[in-house]
Amino acid sequence: MSRTVILVRHAKTGDGEPDIDRALTPRGHADAAAIGRALAANDVTPDRVVVSPARRAQETWSDAARELPAGAAPAVVEDDRIYDNDEDLLLEIVRETPDDIDTLVLVGHNPSFGGLALRLGSPEVRRDGFPTAACAGFEITGSWAGFEPHAATPYWFVVARA
Incomplete structure (x- = not known):
């Protein structure tokens, strides 16, 4: 069985402390909406979304999800391990x-x-890095529990800009 994992880096943020409370800039909100449009254009329909507790990540997904077709954005699972980086x-x-x-x-x-x-x-990441509003998609086979990085096949990369 083929499965898909998509990595989405949060959109552009402003400065500020504490780090976890940094918000998206106006450009960041626009780029986050572009992330949603890019996901929709590539027929990405998430079954599960796991988001960092950081405000910028939460705002990025909220803006992106509004651009997905109705019913295509599942409830968000917040996980501190993403913020642990x-x-x-x-x-x-x-x-x-x-x-x-x-x-x-x-x-x-x-x-x-x-x-x-x-x-x-x-x-693409080797060539261009992983800038804000970048999305990378990978196909894997087998169970999630047995997933090993060498078993992933990259199939999609975009830097979403408004």
Whole structure:
């Protein structure tokens, strides 16, 4: 069985402290909506969305979800491990995904998202990095629990800009 995992880096933010409360800029809100349009244009229909507790990640997904077709945005699961910014913790989240989920979307931060995209084999990330509002899609086979990075096939990469 083929499954899909999509990594979405939050859109452009302003400065501020504490870090977890940093909000999107007006450009960030526009780019986040462009993320949703890019997902819809590529027929991405998430079954599960796991988002960092950081305000910028929450706002990014909220804006993106409004651009998806009606009923295509499931309830959000918030997970502190995404904010911890560690690739191995992201892999834990993927491996804990229930097997009735076909498409998993993670919304979070660099450097862990760019690092994980590299581990999953994304040639675009090697070339261009993983900027704000970047999305990378990977196909995997087998169960989520048995997922290993070498088993991913990159199929989609976009930097969504309004």
